[in-house]
Amino acid sequence: MYKSTVPRPTVNEIIPSLGRRQQPGLTESAVLEGNALAVLQSLPSASVQCAITSPPYWGLRDYGIDGQIGLEPSLGQFLDQLTFVFSELRRVLADDGTLWLNIGDGYTSGNRGYRATDRKNPARAMATRPPTPDGLKPKDLIGVPWRLAFALQEDGWYLRSDVVWNKPNAMPESVKDRPVRSHEYLFMLTKSEHYFYDHEAVKEETGDEGLRRSRRSVWSVNTKPFLGAHFATFPAELIRPCVLASSKPGDFVLDPFFGSGTVGLVSQEEGRRYLGIELNPEYVRLASERLQAAQPNLTKLVVNG
Ligand SMILES: C[S@@+](CC[C@H](N)C(=O)[O-])C[C@H]1O[C@@H](n2cnc3c(N)ncnc32)[C@H](O)[C@@H]1O
Numbered sequence: 001m002y003k004s005t006v007p008r009p010t011v012n013e014i015i016p017s018l019g020r021r022q023q024p025g026l027t028e029s030a031v032l033e034g035n036a037l038a039v040l041q042s043l044p045s046a047s048v049q050c051a052i053t054s055p056p057y058w059g060l061r062d063y064g065i066d067g068q069i070g071l072e073p074s075l076g077q078f079l080d081q082l083t084f085v086f087s088e089l090r091r092v093l094a095d096d097g098t099l100w101l102n103i104g105d106g107y108t109s110g111n112r113g114y115r116a117t118d119r120k121n122p123a124r125a126m127a128t129r130p131p132t133p134d135g136l137k138p139k140d141l142i143g144v145p146w147r148l149a150f151a152l153q154e155d156g157w158y159l160r161s162d163v164v165w166n167k168p169n170a171m172p173e174s175v176k177d178r179p180v181r182s183h184e185y186l187f188m189l190t191k192s193e194h195y196f197y198d199h200e201a202v203k204e205e206t207g208d209e210g211l212r213r214s215r216r217s218v219w220s221v222n223t224k225p226f227l228g229a230h231f232a233t234f235p236a237e238l239i240r241p242c243v244l245a246s247s248k249p250g251d252f253v254l255d256p257f258f259g260s261g262t263v264g265l266v267s268q269e270e271g272r273r274y275l276g277i278e279l280n281p282e283y284v285r286l287a288s289e290r291l292q293a294a295q296p297n298l299t300k301l302v303v304n305g
Helices: 016-021 036-042 075-092 144-154 236-246 262-269 281-292
Strands: 030-033 048-053 093-103 158-166 183-190 218-220 252-255 273-278 299-302
Touching: 030 281, 036 075, 036 273, 048 075, 048 236, 075 093, 075 144, 093 144, 093 236, 144 158, 144 183, 183 236, 236 262, 252 262, 262 273, 262 281, 273 281, 281 299
Parallel strands: 030 273, 030 299, 048 093, 048 252, 158 218, 252 273
Antiparallel strands: 093 183, 158 183
8 A cells, every 4th residue: 555755734735715714624616736645635524525536547648747647567556556545535525425436447568668659649659558467468458447446445435336438439449359448437436335326316318208217327428529738538428427416516526636627617517616636737727727717716726745
């Protein structure tokens, strides 16, 4: 397990304006620039109702910034790192709160050292690729999502559902020896055995006019082209059900890997407050601009962890 060496700032050091107005709680939506772990360590316990996030995938992208998660040399280190960050997030979550976690999978590299530049997606070119994890072979599907889900379960989270995100418009692959991948996972994890879940708010159409049923666990949502400088945004319609099922209007929704701020955008649209943590100043700028269209006075703070 990772031990943090990051000094632990107080909530007032991080969010002075909010801290003065209400201690130790938060009062407004905010975008916080800094390292997810350090910022989470500074936030008050049980202060957000719901977290929705998509952390960097292992060995897939180099976001080009110190402190980024995803470039750990071993799969075990990557899983430990995320488990540690999410254990801090669990403290920040209300006792009846929920974490929705999207994470992608990948294949072992067969110890190839370099992934070529992708013209459409410059960040896919990597100077290094992680070595094949112990016990796996070239061409093995790594199974990152389930390995992380089990690590979180072991760490104390309740693993309540896997949701298959079916992507009807998934990118074609040139593979001829396995099915083309067209799905990812979204895990629903809770802090306690009993928790808030508004099942009425997320009922789905049955296909028969006027008939609705409880939401099922396969969600079909088209991927969206990447936004501005960001290249790994998740679609708003993937996370809207998570916001509706796991929070009430006015509650705080948290995304510790905020990227272009999609969680903030859907929270805004659904009348929730939000906290977005993002390491890369360029993405903080992108997300803030996106959110300030509806919230010109949005709080934006740099957190030096
Ligand atoms: C998969 S993207 C999230 C995209 C987001 N869901 C959206 O819709 O735009 C992961 C993000 O995590 C950020 N990140 C990487 N390491 C981080 C860290 N240690 N602390 C905070 N953010 C980090 C990256 O800069 C990237 O923007």
